[in-house]
Amino acid sequence: MNLISDFNVFLKSYQAKLKEVFRTHEEAKENTLERGIDESLLNEILDLAPLRAFIPSEYEGFGANTAEAMAMLEASSYESLPLSLMMGINGALFLQPLANYGDDAIKGQIFSRIIHEHKMGGLMITEPDYGSDALKMQTSYLKENNKYKIEGLKHWGGLTGMADYWLITARNKDKNGNLGRDISFFVHDTRNGGIDVEEYYNNLGLYMLPYGKNRLDLTVDEDHKLQPKGTGITMMLDLLHRSRLQFPGMGMGFLRRMMDEAMSHCRERLVGGQSLINYDQVKQRLSEIQAYFTVCSAMCNFTGTNVPLEKNTARMDVEANTIKTLVTDMMQKASQSLLQLTGAKGYRLDHIAGRSTVDSRPFQIFEGSNDILYQQISESVIKMMRKMKSTNLQDFLSNYDLTKRSKDLFKDTFNFTVDPQMPQRKLVGLGKAIAKTISIEFTMDLGDQGFNKQMVDNAIVIMQEEVNNIMQMFQHGGNGIVVDDYQTDSSWFNLQKVHV
Known part of the structure; x- marks a missing residue:
């Protein structure tokens, strides 16, 4: 070669x-x-x-x-x-x-x-009964004669049955069968056997990647255990945060493709005697796709500048969660807009619009469900505010490195006392608003370095609108309830007065 x-x-x-x-x-x-x-x-x-x-x-x-x-x-x-x-x-x-x-x-x-x-190599963390609650994983290991014996059940590992190496997470089991709290990582070479694929999943999208359920009963040498610089949990945070911080790489080409396809289609498609691109609602969708492309560019710029391989990212939770959630949300929204713009012909699995809508959806779920990560952004901010003995969100954002300039676009939007006991749905909503405000800061930095000014200005406007919409809901919405007895008196047909 x-x-x-x-x-x-x-x-x-x-x-x-x-x-x-x-x-x-x-x-x-x-x-x-x-x-x-x-x-x-x-x-x-x-x-x-x-x-x-x-x-x-x-x-x-x-x-x-x-x-x-x-x-x-x-x-x-x-x-x-x-x-x-x-x-x-x-x-x-x-x-x-x-x-x-x-x-x-x-x-x-x-x-x-x-x-x-x-x-190729992959990663096995998730278990059938412990998805987002990964720290309670049941896969275990015992050290025997300078080797580690690993047993457990993993699923949704991308490249199931295809990877040649696996990075596998497990917890130490003591003599009484109790599992330790910390997490360890082991490198396994599939040439040594020990992984039985019990089932291949019919995943909804991402057909190229096989997923499934893997039964583990294997042994690895002592030097195949990763060596953390602190705890195993800290190492896992570094691994996950670093990955999330690089999501814009995957999002960048995808959003550029969505933008190219949408612009080309809308210029060429004639509706009512004129090009589709002349319609105002079409312009709104295109402007949003271009804004997402620009914000993703800003995130690539941030990660490429601030996250070298040797940097430990375990404490970069806000940056990592902000980037992962927003990039993946933007990918899905952009693909939905392309599908809407292309119409019926786009609603096919072999069309770029239909394929992209299905393939981009799981990005909002794996490596941390976006709802959970938005909540964690709010919780991290509240924790920082508590340490600073600050209760006003506007005051905090004014001194926070990730929002020092962008917060000026929101006069009184964040000028309120944060309730640390707010319900989960409020934490999620506030996390979205904070994340988008941080993304504006990234975009401003991108503009300072010479990126297309019109694209930057448009992205800031779109993000500003989205933050204001979220905070309007935060202040006045979020009052929906779940009705347990939803089947009683809930048939519309029974209310009809049918005349014979």
């Missing part, structure tokens, strides 16, 4: 190869409807060794530069969101943790196989 030494040269070759694979091959459309990916097509892609973007230079990688890794994800997601997720799983959830916490004795061989032999 002749490896390209310059990243920019690689990126151009990679973009050209993906365009050929996903838009030139006759079977490209059919591939969107099939489970998995044709091995020959995947090999064409992996021949360029794109995962080198996540690998340090001493192991033949490009240097593990975060901005370059995200640029590779962007190129991937412009042509195929599932492919970008595949690259992201390999990079952020396997290669980067291995680079930061893996034993030097195992890194070289694994990185070499990834680069030269088209091997």
Whole structure:
């Protein structure tokens, strides 16, 4: 394999190869409807060794530069969101943790196989009974004669039955069968067996990636245990936050594609004797897609500038949760708008609009459900306010590094005393508003560096409108109730007076 030494040269070759694979091959459309990916097509892609973007230079990688890794994800997601997720799983959830916490004795061989032999790695955290409550996972390990024996059940691991390496989480089991509170990570080579795929899931979208239920009964050597610099939970936070901070890489190419497709369609489509782009409601949708593209660009800029591989991100919860939630919400909204604009022909699995709507939806769920992460943003802010002995949100945002300028766009919107006992739905709503305010700060920084001024101004206007709408609901809404006895007197037909 002749490896390209310059990243920019690689990126151009990679973009050209993906365009050929996903838009030139006759079977490209059919591939969107099939489970998995044709091995020959995947090999064409992996021949360029794109995962080198996540690998340090001493192991033949490009240097593990975060901005370059995200640029590779962007190129991937412009042509195929599932492919970008595949690259992201390999990079952020396997290669980067291995680079930061893996034993030097195992890194070289694994990185070499990834680069030269088209091997891939994934992550297993989630369990059937413990999804969002991951710290209560039941997968356990025991140390026996310098080896670790791991047993448990995992599911929804992307690349189920396909990955060559797995990063597996487990809790220590003592002699009495009790599980410890901390979390440990282990690298497993599937050549050693021990993973039985009990079921493959018919996932709604992302057909390229196999998901399923995995029974674990395996043993790994002592040097295959990752070594945290603190606790295992802190290491897991670093892993998850780093991944969330890089979501804009996957979102960037996707949003650019949504924008390109929407603009092209609306210019060419004639309705009522004029181009679709001339209609005011169409302009509103297009302006929102362009705003999301710009905000995502700002987030890429933030992460690429502030999150090198060696930085521990365990304490970057607000930044990570803000970026993950907003990017994935914007992806889904942009795809919904494209589908609305393309009309009936877009409502097909083999059309970019329909495919994108289905494929982008789970991004709002995995690696932390957005509802939970928005709540956590509010809780983090309230915790910081308590430490500062501040009760007024406007005062806090005025001194908070992530909102120092953007808060000026909201005169009295945040000028109220925060109730630390507010209900969960209020925490979620407030988290959304704070996240969007932070995104405006990122966008202002992007504008300072020379990004298209009209795009930046439009993005700020759109985000400002969305914050105001959320806070209007926060102040005056959120009063809905759940009716337990919803079946009593709830038939409209029984209320009809039928005349014979």
